[in-house]
Amino acid sequence: MAFEGLSGKLQEVFKKLKGKGKLSEKDVKEAMREVKIALLEADVNFKVVKDFVNKVTEKSLGQEVLESLTPAQQVIKIVNDELTNLMGSIQSKINYGSKPPTIIMMVGLQGSGKTTTSGKLANMLKTQGKNPLLVACDIYRPAAIKQLQVVGSKVNVPVFSMGDKTNPVDIAKGALDYAVSNNFNVMIIDTAGRLHIDEELMDELVNIKLSLKPHEILLVVDSMTGQDAVNVAEVFNNKLGIDGVILTKLDGDTRGGAALSIRAVTQKPIKFVAMGEKLSDIEPFHPDRMASRILGMGDVLSLIEKVQTQIDEKKAAELEKKLLSQQFSFDDFLDQLQGIKKMGPIEELFSMIPGLNASKFKGMSISDKDIKRIEAIIQSMTKEERQNPIIINGSRKKRIAAGSGTSIQQVNSLLKQFEQTKKMVKQFADAGKDMKKGKIRM
Numbered sequence: 001m002a003f004e005g006l007s008g009k010l011q012e013v014f015k016k017l018k019g020k021g022k023l024s025e026k027d028v029k030e031a032m033r034e035v036k037i038a039l040l041e042a043d044v045n046f047k048v049v050k051d052f053v054n055k056v057t058e059k060s061l062g063q064e065v066l067e068s069l070t071p072a073q074q075v076i077k078i079v080n081d082e083l084t085n086l087m088g089s090i091q092s093k094i095n096y097g098s099k100p101p102t103i104i105m106m107v108g109l110q111g112s113g114k115t116t117t118s119g120k121l122a123n124m125l126k127t128q129g130k131n132p133l134l135v136a137c138d139i140y141r142p143a144a145i146k147q148l149q150v151v152g153s154k155v156n157v158p159v160f161s162m163g164d165k166t167n168p169v170d171i172a173k174g175a176l177d178y179a180v181s182n183n184f185n186v187m188i189i190d191t192a193g194r195l196h197i198d199e200e201l202m203d204e205l206v207n208i209k210l211s212l213k214p215h216e217i218l219l220v221v222d223s224m225t226g227q228d229a230v231n232v233a234e235v236f237n238n239k240l241g242i243d244g245v246i247l248t249k250l251d252g253d254t255r256g257g258a259a260l261s262i263r264a265v266t267q268k269p270i271k272f273v274a275m276g277e278k279l280s281d282i283e284p285f286h287p288d289r290m291a292s293r294i295l296g297m298g299d300v301l302s303l304i305e306k307v308q309t310q311i312d313e314k315k316a317a318e319l320e321k322k323l324l325s326q327q328f329s330f331d332d333f334l335d336q337l338q339g340i341k342k343m344g345p346i347e348e349l350f351s352m353i354p355g356l357n358a359s360k361f362k363g364m365s366i367s368d369k370d371i372k373r374i375e376a377i378i379q380s381m382t383k384e385e386r387q388n389p390i391i392i393n394g395s396r397k398k399r400i401a402a403g404s405g406t407s408i409q410q411v412n413s414l415l416k417q418f419e420q421t422k423k424m425v426k427q428f429a430d431a432g433k434d435m436k437k438g439k440i441r442m
């Protein structure tokens with residue numbers, strides 16, 4: 001999980017502060033020294049860290065903070081607000097042109113995830129009611145066109161290509177004519193990347209920009225490359241001019257430095273983040289929610305949105321009713337498991353729940369094999385057992401294990417998981433109530 005180290009260290013610092021009650025200037029300075037080390041260790045740009053710590057220290061040493069009844073809370077709030085500001089404070093959206101098609105140019109180094117992200121973006125825009133066209137302008141990397149076509153067919157978005165013998169500027173112009181005459185209202189151009197920045201590549205991108213006048217130039221950067229990602233963003237912005245950044249591979253073991261430095265260094269916002277290899281793994285970037293997540297305060301809103309994209313409303317309403325009336329059964333459990341599996345690694349989801357330590361769930365994911373086993377166990381239960389698992393005693397367990405080709409331990413473990421799920425659902429519901437009461441800041 002991205003930010004895990006930083007998140008853990010910052011929470012340690014705050015725990016110490018909270019334990020102190022009243023704070024002295026020395027306490028605040030000591031805490032800020034630790035915050036500084038945590039940020040540097042997370043690979044945040046040195047200058048950005050210095051500015052950040054100076055700002056937070058100055059605000060935290062104000063009389064109203066030190067003399068307040070809850071000084072530690074106030075310091076945490078200041079850190080939260082400044083982290084949010086650092087990442088851009090508000091969500092930055094796509095600039096749509098006044099006249100269709102809106103032209104989005106995707107740029108970035110090879111391997112950053114440009115082609116995959118073009119497909120993800122097309123997929124996301126399609127679910128928002130747009131009619132996108134993908135355009136294959138990477139004529140150099142072997143199989144780049146084919147890769148875009150594969151991605152396009154998975155998300156059901158057509159790909160415009162003129163092979164690899166035509167100049168990318170002419171391909172882009174051809175695509176524009178095609179989009180206009182076929183009523184595509186968004187064009188997403190997948191341009192060429194290189195392993196390193198080179199003049200020839202920049203010239204080609206500038207030429208496409210000059211002749212197409214895109215509404216958005218989005219730079220795709222790999223968050224795993226840390227400060228290199230920030231340097232790449234700086235160069236692309238200086239040479240080409242970008243409108244925003246898409247940060248990929250945040251599901252990996254990145255320390256988070258890129259996410260926290262890019263905005264401050266380039267003055268350009270992160271617009272989207274990608275957190276996985278599936279074509280649904282893209283989210284709008286909300287600086288405030290990310291700050292909350294880093295500080296371990298969870299991100300209930302993103303979680304809810306994620307769940308909403310996977311569950312249809314009717315089903316969700318039925319489920320809610322069952323949960324409230326305590327009728328949540330093993331059949332529902334199976335349904336949920338399949339839904340959760342679509343949403344990606346469990347650990348990622350847990351990091352969005354306030355108060356849960358996501359690292360405890362590190363590496364937890366549900367495989368098809370697990371689902372099949374659970375399915376077999378549930379199918380070996382009688383209707384009554386599924387509705388009312390409390391009746392499953394030793395001899396029933398034995399029968400279920402034999403029927404599903406599993407062991408009694410596996411049946412036991414599923415029963416335990418079922419109870420845990422019920423508890424977790426309660427935690428969700430309580431978090432929702434707290435949110436309404438304003439106990440949780442987002």
Ligand code: GDP
Binds near residue numbers: 277
């Ligand atoms: P391009 O050379 O910039 O077009 O990069 P690709 O789209 O071919 O992606 C390079 C690799 O990164 C592929 O194996 C992708 O599946 C992978 N990838 C892209 N985005 C993500 C992401 O958000 N998370 C993870 N884990 N992998 C990603």
